[in-house]
Amino acid sequence: MLCKECHQEFSSERSLHTHLKAHGIYIADYYCKHFPRKDLLTGELIQFKNKEDYLASNFSRRENMLDWFDIVEPEEGRQVAISMLSTRIESKKLSIAPTEVELFFANLPPIKKYKELFGSYSKVCELAGVKPPLTGKVPDEWKNDFSEKKIYVDSREQRPLKFANSECLKLDTGDYSTSGEDFRNTFVDRKSFDDWCGTLVGDNFERFRREIKRCKTQGCYLWVVIECPLQEVYNLSKTSYHKPNISYISHNMRILQQEFLGSLQFVFSGSRENSQLIIPKILCLGDKLKNVDLQYFIQ
Numbered sequence: 574m575l576c577k578e579c580h581q582e583f584s585s586e587r588s589l590h591t592h593l594k595a596h597g598i599y600i601a602d603y604y605c606k607h608f609p610r611k612d613l614l615t616g617e618l619i620q621f622k623n624k625e626d627y628l629a630s631n632f633s634r635r636e637n638m639l640d641w642f643d644i645v646e647p648e649e650g651r652q653v654a655i656s657m658l659s660t661r662i663e664s665k666k667l668s669i670a671p672t673e674v675e676l677f678f679a680n681l682p683p684i685k686k687y688k689e690l691f692g693s694y695s696k697v698c699e700l701a702g703v704k705p706p707l708t709g710k711v712p713d714e715w716k717n718d719f720s721e722k723k724i725y726v727d728s729r730e731q732r733p734l735k736f737a738n739s740e741c742l743k744l745d746t747g748d749y750s751t752s753g754e755d756f757r758n759t760f761v762d763r764k765s766f767d768d769w770c771g772t773l774v775g776d777n778f779e780r781f782r783r784e785i786k787r788c789k790t791q792g793c794y795l796w797v798v799i800e801c802p803l804q805e806v807y808n809l810s811k812t813s814y815h816k817p818n819i820s821y822i823s824h825n826m827r828i829l830q831q832e833f834l835g836s837l838q839f840v841f842s843g844s845r846e847n848s849q850l851i852i853p854k855i856l857c858l859g860d861k862l863k864n865v866d867l868q869y870f871i872q
Contacts, residue, residue, distance in 0.1 A: 577607040586624075600624070613653070614641040629660045635680055642686055651690045657681050659701045669831060670698040672706045673868040674839050677803055678823035684869045706834060709864035719853035725750045734763065734849045746788050747795055749852055757859020758793045761852050766801040766809050770817040773825040785829060789836040794863050796838055796855050800848045803841035803868065840867045847871075 574583045578596045583589040590600050598606075601621040610619040610630050614637040621627045631653060632638040642650050661671065661679050673684050682690075687697045698705040724736040727744040734749075744750055747760030764772065772781050788795045801809060810819045826839055842848040851871070855862060 577603070604628070612637055614638070625664060629657070629664065630680075631657065632680070635677075638680065638682065639686075642682060642690075647690060654682050654687060654690055655697065655700055658687075658697060662701050662703055665827075667703055667831070669706050669834060670694070670701065670703045671827075672830065672838075673866050673872070674803065674841070675827050675830065678819075678827070683872070684866065685872070707838075707864055707866040709862070711865055711867070711870045712858060712861045714858060714861070715854055717854075719857050720850075722755055722853045722857055723751055723753070724853055724856070725752060730763070732765070734845065734852065736849065736853065746784065746791075746793060749856065751853075751856045755857045757857070758791075759796070759856050759859040759863075760788065760793060761796045761798055761855055763848060763852070764797060764799050766799065766806070767813065769797075769799045769801075770810075770813070770819075770822055773822045773829075774817075778825050782829060785833050785837050789833055794836055794838075794859070796840060798848050798852060798855070799839065799841045800843070800845045801841060802843045803872070806841075835863070838863070838867065840871070842871070 574586060574589045575581070576583065576589060576592060576596075578593075578598065581592070583592060593600060593603050596603075604624060604627055605618065605621055608628060610627060611617065612619055612633045613631050615633070617633060619627065619630045619633045632641065642654070645653075658670070658681060661667070661681060671679060671681065676683055684694045687694050691697045691700075695705045695708060720737050722736075722738065724739045725744060726733045726736075726739050726741050727748045728741050729743070730748050733741070744760070747762045749761040749763065750756070750759070771777055785795055807819060810817050829837060830839060840851075842851055855867075
């Protein structure tokens with residue numbers, strides 16, 4: 574690697590970064606000086622957080638990205654959109670394209686925008702050289718009323734949702750399930766924003782991973798329903814008493830989603846009321862939803 578300050582060669586990035594001390598320059602200042610990245614919408618310099626994210630960044634804020642794609646010519650939009658996705662796939666060595674939730678945390682355009690630009694998300698995935706993650710469509714039965722279905726609530730649920738027809742008992746997996754002809758080997762783990770953050774760090778992460786692995790071994794599907802709006806995650810993190818590292822948490826979520834694709838899906842419902850509405854649908858429709866990117870359809 575070549576130092577842009579003195580043109581000395583280095584065998585590794587780490588060696589280069591250590592060498593920068595000889596120039597009295599910080600890593601952030603070095604990359605901002607020699608590899609400046611500007612927001613495509615505003616032209617402002619993008620703030621440096623780390624090298625990988627900085628060099629892949631085209632926008633300082635997600636809102637700027639969405640606004641830019643709304644006003645740019647389609648061809649330029651296609652070029653930037655596929656470049657952003659390809660860079661993400663290459664840097665993370667992905668074989669399966671990101672889901673709607675993953676696209677959000679990677680600061681990439683949503684599936685809707687990719688479909689507007691390319692006709693389908695599957696086509697974009699093909700161009701990027703990866704498989705699409707979830708290709709199913711929401712079944713017509715999603716519109717049906719499931720509010721009277723029998724819902725089993727785990728006895729350890731601290732803030733259980735209320736259903737018209739429910740029973741409390743100890744569940745081996747998740748917080749909610751159903752029974753009889755409605756049972757589809759499907760379980761729901763309900764989480765508040767703080768629960769979601771806490772589950773994906775430290776020992777809790779490994780404990781949760783073991784739970785998902787056991788669920789997969791038993792041929793079950795686990796939905797993790799987080800009762801906050803996806804778009805509000807970063808705002809909520811700023812107001813939390815213990816400020817969570819959302820980048821780290823979303824990274825761990827992506828690891829689980831990629832590892833257990835076909836047995837696990839995360840969906841941000843938006844509120845407790847929405848969770849109460851969609852959980853019976855998820856439980857009763859079971860297999861008809863496990864290949865559906867539900868976040869995309871309920872956005």
